[in-house]
Amino acid sequence: MTRPQLLIGLMTGTSLDGVDAVLVDLAGAQPRLIAAQGSPLPEALRRDLLTLQAPAPNEIDLAWQAGNALADCYVDAVAALLAKAGVAASDVTAIGNHGQTIRHRPERGYTIQLGNNARLAERSGISVIGDFRSRDVAAGGQGAPLVPAFHEAIFADARRHRVIVNIGGIANLTDLPRSGDITGFDTGPGNVLMDLWIHRHRGAAYDAGGAWAASGKILDDLLAELLREPYLALPAPKSTGRDLFHANWLAARLTGRTDRIEDVMATLTTYTARTIADAVKATAPGVDDIFICGGGAHNPTLLAALARDLPGVSIASTAALGVDPDWVEAIAFAWLAERFxxxxxxxxxxxxxAAGSRTLGALWPA
Known part of the structure; x- marks a missing residue:
């Protein structure tokens, strides 16, 4: 079968910071990024999506309305992407759409990603492949993380033991040994708790450059309490999300404390770094190189904390491997669409x- 050439990948992650859209040429051995487009989510939609992370009144109607609004954001992102690239919709084989996760409960047999793929296909004029996680869950899997297969395809090196760490709202790692089977799992919170804290106290979406965290000091007793979270000790396969790491989770661990808010921020940043480092030490002893992607790649305070916890290990962004860290996940879903x-x-x-290898996704034809 001839490989399709032009595909679009769409990603909205746990951070709820916007839509990542990429146009990728998959004709060669490695994906070639043609154009990328980042679009913020409207604040009202972001609030609705956050509301849907937990049981809410009239949530079925709210979910469908949010899904329709999100699909329209995807349509706009696709149009802007194609205009930037000078490419017609008719030249694109398909859109691979991750959708926005609002519940991830594989232990109960389901995972939900919003985004009304039928509406996206109708309004973009491009076939859509989405719902990538459900088949893996149906086969007894976690449905996450799904990017390790993509990481192996483009980042593995028989000469170097590499770990790829995606730090989005949730952090996940892919262990790529020189030979043998790859492994991967969600290590715990990425940016989600840091984003929650700075939004609550400063109204910002994220800690730009890790500057606020750098102004505080690490609270060792709070860090120890956070590290007692049972999820961290679970064996893989495992995955997590806002179903666990949310505002009430953090509030329960801060009850009765009167810490300076910048010290809490410093501790949350160190917590993310420590949970990643502990996972690397347990899973990939002897690793040569760690490559970071996702929003966390732009947080030098976080990366410095990670380096302190992993002395002697080379840490860089995936840009060093020729892939912009901001677009790795969106490219991965274009790649998964091609796999479908x-x-x-x-x-x-x-x-x-999962019980075995599965073709992931479902098709909404244009």
Whole structure:
């Protein structure tokens, strides 16, 4: 079968910071990024999506209305992307759309990503492949993380033991040894708790450059309390999200404390770094290189904390491997869409815990 060439990848992650859209040429051995487009989510939609992270009144109607509004954001992002690239919709084979996760409960047999793919296909004029996680869950897997197969395809090196760490709202790692099976799982919170804290106290979406965290001091007793979270000790396969790491989770651990807010921020930043480092030490002893992607790649305070916890290990962003860290996940979902078209496996059973390899996704034709 001839490989499709131009595909679009769409990603909205746990951070709820916007829509990442990429146009990718997959004709060659490695994906070639043609254009990328980042679009913020309207604040009202972001609030609705946050509301839907937990049970809410009239949530079925709210979810469908939010899904429709999100699909319209995707349509706008696709149009802007194609205009930037000078490419017609008719030249694109398909859109791979991750959608916005509002519940991730694989232990109950489901995971939900909003985004009304039928509406997206209708309004963009491009076939859409979405709902990538459900088949893996149906096969007994976690449905996450799904990017390790993509990481292996483009980042593995038989000469170097590499770990790829995506630090979005939630952090996940992919262990790529020189030979043998790859592994991967969600390590715990990425930016989600830091974003929550700075938004509450400063009204900002995130701690730009880690500057606020750098102004505080680490509270060792609070860090120890945060590290007692049982999820961290669970064996892989495992995945997590806002279903666990949310405002009430943090509030319960701050009850009765009167810490300076910048010290809490410093501690939350160190917490993310420590949980990643502990996961690397347990999973990938002897690792040569760690490559970071996602929003956390732009937080030098976080990266410095990670380096302190992993002395002697080279840490860089995926830009060093030729892939902009901001677009790795969106490119991955274009790649997974191609896997669907080829009816090839998109999951790694050793990562998700699924009963076997599965073709992931469903098709909404243009």
């Amino acid at each position: 078209i080829q009816r090839a496996a998109g999951n790694v059973p050793a990562v998700t815990g």
